[in-house]
Amino acid sequence: MDQVRNPYSPGAGSPPPALVGRDAELEAIDIAVQRLGLGRFARSIMLIGLRGVGKTVLLREFAQIAKGHDWVHQHIEATDDLRFPEAMAMLVRRALLRLSAGQRPADRGRRAFGVLKSFQIRWKLPDGGDVTVGLDSVPGHADSGILDDDLAGLFIEVGELARDRGVGVLFTIDEIQYLEREHLAALTVGLHRVSQEQLPFMVAGAGLPSLPALAGEAKSYAERLFTFTELDSLEAAEANAALATPAEAEGIRWHPDALDRAVGAAEGYPYFLQEFGKQAWDLAPGPDTISESDVEAAIPVAIDRLDTGFFRVRIDRAPNGERAYLIAMASLGAGPFGSGDVAGAMGKTTTQVGPIRDALIKRGLCYSPRYGVIAFTVPMFDEFVRRRFV
Ligand SMILES: Nc1ncnc2c1ncn2[C@@H]1O[C@H](COP(=O)(O)OP(=O)(O)OP(=O)(O)O)[C@@H](O)[C@H]1O
Ligand SMILES: [Mg+2]
CATH class of the missing domain: 1.10.8.60 (Helicase, Ruva Protein; domain 3)
Known part of the structure; x- marks a missing residue:
């Protein structure tokens, strides 16, 4: 039939012609945005799911909903070499610019940029060559050198400026499993501080099930702050x-x-x-x-x-050792697999192949649903490996 009119859209983050089965998530974000706008508490949202289930598409919808309530939205996609403090400063800078657009230079806005400047100086970041040049930093804010506190300081500035303007701010972070554990913890603790100030500021994240389990204090914050939503087929x-x-x-x-x-x-x-x-x-x-x-x-x-x-x-960029591990997994079926069984299929011990297994998790090809167990993050990947490599 007419290819020009073909409505289907396979592709990473390509909006589907009909977004189905996600009504509950869409309603949840709409309510959360409105509640935060009223100064009420609402949880941030973390979407968790395998490759291709529709996490990115849903994050984009979240952004549309937030914008529909006149919120400012900024987005980043994490990578395994993301410079986290710099990325946060960039999100904040862009959000402040948007919040200041068309406004007379007001003390509140100048102060927020000043706090951003303090953060940039303390974390030795390039100043983006623009907005904070010529502004005074605001010492004592977002410059303690403790990332949790400094992020909280930045987020509070953004949230307060947004509230003054009668709007809110949503940050979306895709591929959040690539954040290092300490950065994810800092983000969580920072967010926790903002939530106590009842500001219209929210983060929505999306990531693979390998999203590292948060340790200690950050974990109890995370459970209170985020609704973890599992997206499935x-x-x-x-x-x-x-x-x-x-x-x-x-x-x-x-x-x-x-x-x-x-x-x-x-x-x-x-x-x-x-x-x-x-x-x-x-x-x-x-x-x-x-x-x-x-x-x-x-x-x-x-x-x-x-x-x-x-x-x-x-699989293109996976070195031979990792490929061999994936082939061993696929030889056993669809998974999840016991790590020992995979090692056994390679004629090795679990300890010998441990580094390969960890590398595959870091690369986002596999995740560990529980201790001693390994699974593919890509649905039907076993069939692909058997078709192409066995
Ligand atoms: N709810 C849905 N209904 C129909 N199609 C959908 C839905 N969600 C996503 N899709 C389609 O599925 C494909 C994958 O979506 P998306 O890129 O958002 O997945 P993802 O979970 O972010 O994957 P990855 O982990 O690889 O980044 C796209 O082609 C999109 O159009
Ligand atoms: Mg995606």
């Missing part, structure tokens, strides 16, 4: 709607058997649904129905697309 009815609704809007009907076949092959995973939907649409002769045989023909094409894109990018 879609229920059958939702998955059907993810495929059928966008087609209906174009006057195209999916035969129920075609839906069953596609949803089954995709196991309800959002990324796979988009890919199977896209290929089925392109291959179907039409004029107005997608049939089961169209889906049958599309499946190998869609799988090939996934193999050369979605799956392969994960």
